[in-house]
Amino acid sequence: MNLSQINEIVTPILEHRFHANGFRGSDISSEEDFDGEIVLRVTAHIEKPVEVMDRVDATLEIQDALEQKGESRTVYLEVETDNGEKPDTLSGEEI
């Protein structure tokens, strides 16, 4: 499945599950994981934080729905709430 087809399945699930948290949309990308497997990274943009268990349940629902369509890549679901904080910008540390 291409990312657009995947998005058509994923978005309604996230919309339904995270409606109360202020779901605003999602991005999907595919990338190589540490073991060489190509995985799907789904980022849900949401206004209010989501409990870890709710993220797990959403991940499993997405995986089941995609598997029914023959898509078996591992799904990593990220939940992004814009609190204005940028990653590591205040550290002053260099890699």
Added chain:
Amino acid sequence: MTMAERLLWLAEKTAEMGAYSLTLKRRAVSTAYYAVFHALASLCANELLPGERAKDSKEYERVYRALEHGSLKHEFTKSPLKDHRRLREIGVLVVKLQSERHNSDYMPTRRLYTKKTCAEHLASAKLVMTLLDTLNEEERRVLAVSLLFKNRA
């Protein structure tokens, strides 16, 4: 306190101390994964060699060390682990933490975690350990055997 619990405590302290340090947030996430890994190794060893006396044996050490990082992701994403709801939930969390552990330890990107995303990974590790404690006898057996032994069927 078990080693896994102590590691999780250390991850939380590291995150707290390093809220504005990219290095410490990375260490916190990596340590959180290792907390989970030791919790799994301990569960596997205790399942196969129950009893306090067994813990001092060479056999216990051998079983404990039999758990491999490399096969975790594969085992959690196939049967029989994916056939048990609670084990699937644990699998989602463990596999993602493992991927983050690699990012934390090796990725040269400067911007990896905010305080919040770091805290979320630690919360995931904590939830795994809570879920492991709620497993019934069958789930513990399935988990231990699946993670330690290859299925040659």
